Amino acid sequence: MNVFSIADRPVIRLAADGRTLNPVSRVELERRWAAVRGAMADAGVDALVVQGANGISGGGYFRWLSGQPSGNYNPRTLVFPADGLMTLVDQGPFDAVLEFDGDDPSNPGVGRRCMVPSYPSVAYTADYDAAIVVREIRRHGYRRIGILAAASAYYPFGAYLREQMGAALVDMTPAVDAIKAIKSEEEIALIQDAAAMQDRIVAEVAAAIRPGMRDFEVMAHAQHAGQLLGSEQGMFFGSSAAPGQAAGLRPRFQQGRELREGDMFTLLVENAGPGGMFAHIARPIVLGRVGNDVRDAFDAVLEAQRATLALLRPGAPCADVFAAYNAFMRGRGWPEERRLHCHGQGYDLVERPLIRQDESLCIEAGMNIAVHPAIGSASMFMTVCENYLIRPDGPPSCLHGTPQRIIER
Structure with missing residues (x-):
């Protein structure tokens, strides 16, 4: 029951790194970013926070903004500013930080990638990702923070963010939904x-x-x-x-x-x-x-x-x-x-x-x-x-x- 021969395989599109399959174009990402930043300006929001831990349901918000798949089990979190480069928080060694210029083919628009070995199945690591996000928000001086697709984040992440940021949080999901529902x-x-x-x-x-x-x-x-x-x-x-x-x-x-x-x-x-x-x-x-x-x-x-x-x-x-x-x-x-x-x-x-x-x-x-x-x-x-x-x-x-x-x- 062989399905295809090698000759039948589809044309593969690769990013400049020669590894990333079927990347969305930078032009398309810039279109999305500009539209979202317009909505952020209307709401007076300095940065958005979105976490993706499921590539079938909810993680699409993360991918739509970052151009990268969300996690499947391990969360990936994005801090998307009204101006400047994004911060990515995901799985990796304690205290690891990688700096980018926004043009890395695997991390388009990303200026900083912060890592931590946290796991949803290990309860005592529940706040690790959120603590890094709060640290980065304060490091940049963001004051009014938009939450995007809160239902796609793990509960401890949202609870910690709410505890630390309080009234500074505003739900930006409806505004972004209206943008991304219409396809380019x-x-x-x-x-x-x-x-x-x-x-x-x-x-x-x-x-x-x-x-x-x-x-x-x-x-x-x-x-x-x-x-x-x-x-x-x-x-x-x-x-x-x-x-x-x-x-x-x-x-x-x-x-x-x-x-x-x-x-x-x-x-x-x-x-x-x-x-x-x-x-x-x-x-x-x-x-x-x-x-x-x-x-x-x-x-x-x-x-x-x-x-x-x-x-x-x-x-x-x-x-x-x-x-x-x-x-x-x-x-x-x-x-x-x-x-x-x-x-x-x-x-x-x-x-x-x-x-x-x-x-x-x-x-x-x-x-x-x-x-x-x-x-x-x-x-x-x-x-x-x-x-x-x-x-x-x-x-x-x-x-x-x-x-x-x-x-x-």
């Missing part, structure tokens, strides 16, 4: 690369899947293909089921079932493409003949997706889109959506805007929205998912090329 041309190109990668993953899985495989082997094949195509990380949910049973979106530890002839398999690929931008795609795969109940369920989710797309127009409040979608569902006699119906994506798997009742943002051109309606019962689970780019006028543009149909094997 370079970001859109990265998202298109992710979608194209996922189209190829679906094709590879469709060619490889067969009775006798276990669910996790199918998903491992998908993950292997993605890694060879330049993916950095992601999530792979799905499972198989016999006719009359629901093939739901199960995680890895529940993917032990063996596939049999006649089964349906639900495949959901949620990985980042080369350069770290997320998209995701879902398709049903049937090993044998497709029953009428499966066709009817697939037609239903396609209808629900098209109803959603008709509502995704620039200026539309997300809460209104969600209300209109549920009115559509009630009109068809289908259950209302209680999950996250659809949402933005970027360096995080889920980012604003969220299409649901508690979202304050409106739909705007340049947003990357994942649309994934689903219906489910004990006897059937069905979903379809692609990413769509919001256009200034006209319907959203689908970024995936995989045909919208049940895959028959």
